[in-house]
Amino acid sequence: MKKSIEIILINSNNKLGKKGEIIKVASGYAFNYLIPKHIAELVTKGKLKHNNMIQKIEDQKVKEKTIQYSKIQAQLQKIPKISINKTIGERQQIFGSINEKEILNTIFNYTGQKFEKKQVKLPEIKQLGIYYFNIQILNNISLDIKLQILPKLKGYI
Secondary structure (H helix, E strand, O other): OOOEEEEEEOOOEOOOEOOOOEEEEEHHHHHHHHOOOOOEEEOOHHHHHHHHHHHHHHHHHHHHHHHHHHHHHHHHHOOOOEEEEEOEOHHHEEOOOOOHHHHHHHHHHHHOOOOOHHHEEOOOOOEOEEEEEEEEEEOOEEEEEEEEEEEOOOOOO
16 A cells, blocks of 8 residues: 655656645655755645745736736837838838837837737738737737738938
8 A cells, every 4th residue: 555645846847846835745665856956845734834835926926027017018009000110122021021020119118018028929921911929928818919011112312
């Protein structure tokens, strides 16, 4: 008969779970592998109390971030469209490409918020026109924004 014991995971593990989770495993597995490799530790009253306190703090941080990012999403929704001027050639094709840096600078001018390149998902843009791109604010919060590519007007001197 196997005796199972409860352990707290110190590090996230694909097979066992996330950091801070309390799981039941066989005692031999815990004492011979998980605890010596510093993957887990035994559950005690003090460690359980400490683990619960850390979980509450992390949950509160997640709630605060969600509220903050919801405000950012509201600011981004007020942007009707982003217009970028590009030099064009034959058949209304643009020279160069539209990159995330141009988009992020324009968003920063509108909202004052900085985003990372990896948060922006752009379609392939080679011609003038209207496109939609996605900006990932948080794991579960994303937004589609209208992007208009216009020809750059040549100035006369």
